Amino acid sequence: MSPFARQNGVLHAESVSLIDIASHFGTPCWVYSRHALETAFDEFQQELIGLDSLICYAVKANSNLAVLDIFARRGAGFDIVSAGELKRVLAAGANPRKIVFSGVGKTAAEMELALGIGILCFNVESAAELERLDAVAGRAGKKAPISLRVNPDVDAKTHPYISTGLKENKFGVACADARALYRHAATLANLEITGIDCHIGSQLLHPAPFDEALDKLLLLIDQLTADGIVLHHIDLGGGLGIRYRDEEAPTVKAYLQPMLEKLKERQLQVLLEPGRRLVGNAGLLLTRVEYLKPGEIRNFAIVDAAMNDLARPALYGSWHDIVPVAPRSGIASLWDIVGPVCESGDFLGHGRPLALAAGDLLAILSAGAYGMVMSSNYNTRPRAAEVMVDGAAANLVRRRETVEELYALEQRLP
């Protein structure tokens, strides 16, 4: 059952009416379902039963402490990309030994912090980073556990902004260079080679590119074994897509089974870094129609959420379903759902067939991933509140910012 379903016509999150959430917490407002988050996580766990494995949730998809807490309680590890995310997951109760650190631009200070905490692995993305990590670990008197993020040069067939596994992308080290770099890493005194890693892109809708990437990694692993470099884990990254509109996203089983089959005979711990798939369909953005502005060419419904809240439509041209919380009878017209921000790119959806009146509540669906985390204060708009629904309870998990907070760090000239 969907965590967001209608009862007597009114859209609910689990058993809480979105009308009640809007009147209690105001709009715009992010609404998450605890049950949906847990179900999505369990779907992965199910496929990994009996395997030496670790699901490292990719924190950047949605980093609210309550979301992290829910996954940590279920035994998840975390994939982080900054010192900020590291502190966040620790605040949410993460086990340091289940944290992997990805990203092309780790600073020395970030490395030092992560080394001190004793994370599971650094996913190293370049030769230069390897040298820096070795130096930082040496100064700290520590041995840094590493994997190399290999760029398998496969086409993930997704939006160019979220495709990461092609030669032309900035991520990882080229397959052709990886063997030599591993051999070099093996000579560095302050590093300990523990794994191999790849992540080829986001919102992937076909299992084939994952499988293709795995084949390239397995080939490399065999070469490394011949070199006397024995790995402890393989990290297959994240990237599994979700349904926004009519996409046929693979089941977790269809995505994982072929890969796990190939890994069966190997003595490797399997790490995964899912982000979007765990949170995307577990959240929505609740907004209220401020004005209707019908026109000769287009009809605009101006709502109180905007591109500063949900950037994905403006950034990637992505499509989110937009549904009325309490549908009204009457003839539907085509509406452009737009925000109040001073940009023509400030839209949430174009040409949506809806019967609308000012004051109506709309739910922008599948907004749990890359939603709140990408929001900004553009136009001095306070970031929206976040609410986690848990059965019949609606818990505020981040209060709405105040305008005063937005300029509290600024000052006028002396």
Ligand SMILES: *Cc1c(COP(=O)(O)O)cnc(C)c1O
């Ligand atoms: C973004 C990212 C992920 C998560 O990607 P999703 O598409 O959200 O699953 C995993 N690993 C790395 C290294 C990433 O950059």
